[in-house]
Amino acid sequence: MNKTQNNKAWFLVLPVFLLVAFSAIIPLMTVVNYSVQDIFDQNNAYFVGVEWYREVLQDPRLQDSLLRQFMYSGSVLAIEIPLGIAVALMMPTRGAMASLTLIVLAIPLLIPWNVVGTIWQIFARADIGLLGYVINGMGIDYNYANNAVDAWLTVVLMDVWHWTSLIALLCYSGLRAIPDAYYQAARIDRASNWAIFKYIQLPKLKGVLIIGILLRFMDSFMIYTEPFVLTGGGPGNSTTFLSQTLTKMAIGQFDIGPAAAFSMIYFLIVLLVSWLFFTTISQLDKDKTKEISHES
Amino acid sequence: MAEIRLTNLAHSYAADPEHTTDYAIHEMNHVWEQGGAYALLGPSGCGKSTLLNIISGLVKPSHGSVTFDGVEVNNVSTQDRNIAQVFQFPVIYDSMTVYDNLAFPLRNMKVLESEIDAKVREVAEILELSSILQRKANNLSADQKQKISMGRGLVRDDVSAILFDEPLTVIDPNLKWKLRRKLKQIHERYNITMVYVTHDQLEASTFADKIALMYEGKIVQFGTPRELFENPNHTFVGYFIGSPGMNLLKMTLSEQGAELGGITLSLNEEQRALLQDVGNAELTLGIRPEFVQLSANQNEDSLTCTIQHTEDLGTYKIVTVLLGEHTIKIRLDEEQQIPTQEAYLNFPNQWMKFYADDYLINSSEEDSNE
Secondary structure (H helix, E strand, O other), X not given: OOOOOOOOHHHHHHHHHHXXXXXXXXXXHHHHHHHOEEEEEOOEEEEOOOHHHHHHHHOHHHHHHHXXXXXXXXXXXXXHHHHHHHHHHHOOOOOHHHHHHHHHHHHHHHOOHHHHHHHHHHHOOOOOOHHHHHHHHOOOOOOOOOOHHHHHHHHHHHHHHHHHHHHHXXXXXXXXXXXXXXXXXXXXOOOOHHHHHHHHHHHHHHHHHHHHHHHHHHHHHOOOHHHHHHOOOOOOOXXXXXXXXXXXXXXXXXXXXXXXXXXXXXHXXXXXXXXXXXXXXXXXXXXXXXXXXXXX | OOOEEEEEEEXXXXXXXXXXXXXXXXXXXXXXXXXOEEEEEOOOOOOHHHHHHHHHOOOOOOEEEEEEOOEEOOOOOHHHHOEEEEOOOOOOOOOOEHXXXXXXXXXXXXXXXXXXXXXXXXXXXXXXXXXXXXXXXXXXXXXXXXXXXXXXXXOOOOOOEEEEEOOOOOOXXXXXXXXXXXXXXXXXXXXXXXXXXXXXXXXXXXXXXXXXXEEOOXXXXXXXXXXXXXXXXXXXXXXXXXXXXXXXXXXXXXXXXXXXXXXXXXXXXXXXXXXXXXOOOOEEEEEOOOOOEEEOOOOOOOEEEEEEEEEEOOOEEEEXXXXXXEEEEEEEEOOOOOOOOEEEEEOOHHHOEEEEOOEEOOOHHHHHHO
């Protein structure tokens, strides 16, 4: 193919380049810059290489909160995805009830995060909160402020309440996109409801589920406001997740170097997990066809 | 395998049908015999898909009954009716391989894997899918996908009937012909009742032994392609079958013969007798473009007309002429010379059909001949 030489064309790319530079590359590079230096004041900055990275990775606080973070994101996904699919499957498809359900489901998504935290902070209180009071009234000792397990359950429940709707709405739209003929053909092929779900609905939901899982993973992995408002990371450090640890380090203790290194690691983990997930899922189909074409 | 009988069947999508216009299917009695290859032909919106879905049980009829081999199936679900249906757009389970797609109905019926394997391979052989059995079904072409949906119907031994709902709409024209032939072969091999819905008369007449022509929710004629062509029961059949359709001329009866808007066509005794008892019904004369004779010379009984234009379609010509206020189309051979201005028309007696309020007036003699 013959390429036309036209250097003026570069000017057309320039605005995009500037935009990306200011919004992403420069801030990121600033963090990289901090993470490899020890800065005392404007004139006293020393290059320390990967020192901060090593220190941060060996920090038990970070290790603990990283573990907690994975457990939290894992449990949130494990509950929200199946629950969201189930809700979507049970939603009415037409009429006034359908609109009503959609509105009710959308409400949690519209509430600001710190308000969600506040709602649950009060709702789950053992003394005046409806939920906490009722649970205690049933004879179960529950107090998220001083019991780590209770605090954990409350934080997870809050996230499920806040975000299951997102999965449900995504799946609902995915389900509506399946033409009637598929269901009719399935009835003719005498498929059971389970088979219809497994071979028609679930494969057709794959696209929206990938997006849903990615969104929920990233969001839950970076969660800050809600647990901070609800439990403040306590009791002890039991609900302190990565971003809270990071904030303490950067703002509370002003350890800019380690905090920058921490940020980089944090960023890379999110990137890596999302990338791994996405490529595995999208490779899955291709691999199968390849294997099979070898056989035949 | 079954004989499908529709008794007093009618269907309305409205909850409380009052007017006849509320009905998608008007009351009808009809029998699809075991082993027949039928086409259900009609324009869009005439109710042919509704009728098909009633047979398969996807739609429950509001009136009347459907019986399979004498057993009423109105309340039997689609799953239990043992019907196979192929839809307009190919439905495949795209997460599965071609093999699994074909095996799917049998697996749902808990058939032994060894039997499934034999059956799937047999059907794949017929449909020429053997080479791609292990491929994923989602990346195939439309005709292959459509073959898979047909195959899912064929793997079941006990299937009562296979219903096709315009299955070749999305298929390339050159492959259509191949698939249609395949269907024919399958029909001959398995002797399954097949009902094929289409709006394409060519498709209907190449596939089916008998065509049911539907119009406004009614089957207006049921017969062989030839019967539909030569002896249309209803003006709509005349208009819809054939290319171009039948010439339909509004007429009244007079002492001299048939009045076609200022032009008088003399009628013979037999025709007069036929038209005697029609009362106040609106009369229409119908004649196929193939049967109208055009000549440059006047002869006995010929009518004078003016040539309007000629379309040469390569293998035949269509001439449009003006007879009084009526436009008439005539289909002629390529070689035939066409007069330039004035010409003379003849309507052969045996091809003139008379319709009272759109329905054919049958002579009792003709009935006895058939």
